[in-house]
Amino acid sequence: MSEQVDRRYGPATLPRSRGPLSAAVLDALRRPPHDLPAGLGANLDPADPITDEDLQLTLFLCYELHYRGWRGVDEAWEWQPTLLALRAEAERPFEAALRRLVGAPSVPAAGVAAGLAELVAADDGPPLALTLQRRATLGQFREFVAHRSVYHLREADPHSWALPRLGGPAKAALVEIQTDEYGNGRLDRMHAELFRRTLQRLGLDASYGAHLDAAPAVTLATNNLMSLFGLHRRLRGALLGHLAAFEMTSSLPNRRYGNGLRRLGLDEVATRFYDEHVEADAVHEQIAAHDMCGGLVRVEPALAPDVLFGAAAGLAVDRLFAAHLLDSWAAGRSSLRTPVAPAPPPKVPLVALPTVAPPAPPALV
Ligand SMILES: [Fe+2]
Ligand SMILES: [Fe+2]
Numbered sequence: 001m002s003e004q005v006d007r008r009y010g011p012a013t014l015p016r017s018r019g020p021l022s023a024a025v026l027d028a029l030r031r032p033p034h035d036l037p038a039g040l041g042a043n044l045d046p047a048d049p050i051t052d053e054d055l056q057l058t059l060f061l062c063y064e065l066h067y068r069g070w071r072g073v074d075e076a077w078e079w080q081p082t083l084l085a086l087r088a089e090a091e092r093p094f095e096a097a098l099r100r101l102v103g104a105p106s107v108p109a110a111g112v113a114a115g116l117a118e119l120v121a122a123d124d125g126p127p128l129a130l131t132l133q134r135r136a137t138l139g140q141f142r143e144f145v146a147h148r149s150v151y152h153l154r155e156a157d158p159h160s161w162a163l164p165r166l167g168g169p170a171k172a173a174l175v176e177i178q179t180d181e182y183g184n185g186r187l188d189r190m191h192a193e194l195f196r197r198t199l200q201r202l203g204l205d206a207s208y209g210a211h212l213d214a215a216p217a218v219t220l221a222t223n224n225l226m227s228l229f230g231l232h233r234r235l236r237g238a239l240l241g242h243l244a245a246f247e248m249t250s251s252l253p254n255r256r257y258g259n260g261l262r263r264l265g266l267d268e269v270a271t272r273f274y275d276e277h278v279e280a281d282a283v284h285e286q287i288a289a290h291d292m293c294g295g296l297v298r299v300e301p302a303l304a305p306d307v308l309f310g311a312a313a314g315l316a317v318d319r320l321f322a323a324h325l326l327d328s329w330a331a332g333r334s335s336l337r338t339p340v341a342p343a344p345p346p347k348v349p350l351v352a353l354p355t356v357a358p359p360a361p362p363a364l365v
Helices: 020-029 053-064 075-079 081-102 112-121 128-134 138-152 169-181 191-201 217-231 233-248 251-263 268-299 301-330
Strands: none
Touching: 020 053, 020 081, 053 081, 053 217, 075 081, 081 217, 081 301, 112 233, 112 268, 112 301, 128 138, 128 251, 128 301, 138 191, 138 217, 138 301, 169 233, 169 268, 191 268, 217 233, 217 301, 233 268, 233 301, 251 268, 268 301
């Protein structure tokens, strides 16, 4: 394969293995599609599936075949039956762990939007955003951005899988949200591209999947749960609930992230991704809770508990993610598996962003 391939948009480079299962999958993916050894992955029972490095990387390896794929890996692996069977074996303990983590949410009489609001109001996660706003060092902020790059460089893609599975009001609402996420069809306004600028401004490699080896299991889990919900039609309610919780807990933290970068001396190009979300997600949260999730449940009332499960699972795994970062920093450790290195100078010159006045976030106390 040519060295001149543009790595910005993927496919990602295969990461290193983290245990016997991910090693076996990586070994297989490097060769033409073939049947995996019988029994590989049978009776998987990790102590904590959400933080199990081998399990989460195995899931990520399988899921990525449905996104941009892996560099040098035959695209036919995407539908190889024995790999799909292995993925199902790995999904079983992961989904069970998510359900154990959040229990079975009950839907209040006031409806699913009220249930989402209750979950968000009760979400008292570790103060990651506040720490990034007020105290984090530039090195810690760069770590946070490297973690989040796994998602933000493909921002909105997992939730797009819901589109062909829906009709009616929920679909219209989802399209309205996703249209913003994809920059209304303008490359330089796509949220993934805004985030690429943040990575570049922080001197981090901005190519797709660049920080996978550095991302621990809990970071992969925040992504894998979206892929789990997105790739199973039976979990479409959970997928929409996840998106709603995401949007409903976005505006204030993003204001804090942007202010944290300004405190560290970063400019408007670096903060644009976060500034953009302050106002956009204040609108998205209303659309997501009422029009999208409310609209879904009006058409398919039986999906209400799934909506709340997806929201609760997203919030819970994000709390684990935040705790991991803060605990690592409190102990004087990196929160990444390997330190992030500065990126080489970009081969493509930065293109000036259009002059859209960013919101002027007031200082938060
Ligand atoms: Fe976004
Ligand atoms: Fe949004």
